[in-house]
Amino acid sequence: EDQVTQSPEALRLQEGESSSLNCSYTVSGLRGLFWYRQDPGKGPEFLFTLYSAGEEKEKERLKATLTKKESFLHITAPKPEDSATYLCAVQAPGLTGGGNKLTFGTGTQLKVEL
Amino acid sequence: DAEITQSPRHKITETGRQVTLACHQTWNHNNMFWYRQDLGHGLRLIHYSYGVQDTNKGEVSDGYSVSRSNTEDLPLTLESAASSQTSVYFCASSESFSGPQHFGDGTRLSIL
Numbered sequence: 359e360d361q362v363t364q365s366p367e368a369l370r371l372q373e374g375e376s377s378s379l380n381c382s383y384t385v386s387g388l389r390g391l392f393w394y395r396q397d398p399g400k401g402p403e404f405l406f407t408l409y410s411a412g413e414e415k416e417k418e419r420l421k422a423t424l425t426k427k428e429s430f431l432h433i434t435a436p437k438p439e440d441s442a443t444y445l446c447a448v449q450a451p452g453l454t455g456g457g458n459k460l461t462f463g464t465g466t467q468l469k470v471e472l
Numbered sequence: 473d474a475e476i477t478q479s480p481r482h483k484i485t486e487t488g489r490q491v492t493l494a495c496h497q498t499w500n501h502n503n504m505f506w507y508r509q510d511l512g513h514g515l516r517l518i519h520y521s522y523g524v525q526d527t528n529k530g531e532v533s534d535g536y537s538v539s540r541s542n543t544e545d546l547p548l549t550l551e552s553a554a555s556s557q558t559s560v561y562f563c564a565s566s567e568s569f570s571g572p573q574h575f576g577d578g579t580r581l582s583i584l
Contacts, residue, residue: 401476453528463514
């Protein structure tokens with residue numbers, strides 16, 4: 359069974375204080391790892407897809423990296439508007455008709471304070 | 473801009489009633505999905521569809537059904553609502569099997 363564990367569950371940072379969020383996974387036949395941002399009362403918003411170990415993606419203050427066992431979301435010099443819950447999901451075979459199943463972690467709730 | 477619209481955003485109903493949640497997407501995606509999100513659990517797949525007239529069960533499909541009569545809509549029906557189905561429901565769509573899924577803003581459903 360595919361599993362995704364995110365840590366920490368919650369993280370409080372001061373503005374400008376860089377840190378990393380972790381996503382550990384076990385999966386049979388990884389076909390991609392996704393990072394999403396979720397604001398309160400909203401749906402998950404797609405950030406990145408990583409397909410193979412060693413791959414990195416960047417967007418503004420966020421950088422996602424991938425190894426064979428985990429992914430990190432690095433946040434450099436965060437601002438209050440980066441406050442949100444960050445979700446990680448792994449994609450693997452498992453749906454009828456050849457589709458890929460997404461297994462989500464429970465997220466890291468990030469709060470960035472002035 | 474393309475989007476996914478879910479309605480209603482909030483609903484309160486009673487156990488035993490039939491409830492239908494709407495999902496409409498303008499991405500023109502063939503693949504559509506329904507998830508539920510509960511505290512302590514990641515998003516869990518209820519049903520999915522690869523195209524018109526196609527529907528498939530996900531990991532938590534008991535008590536739910538979907539129908540796909542056109543590309544844009546995938547309504548989710550709770551046949552006889554139960555308190556265990558109190559949750560936040562999200563609809564999503566994707567262009568391909570391997571591409572990212574795009575989510576609506578959810579329906580918060582309370583069953584009393």
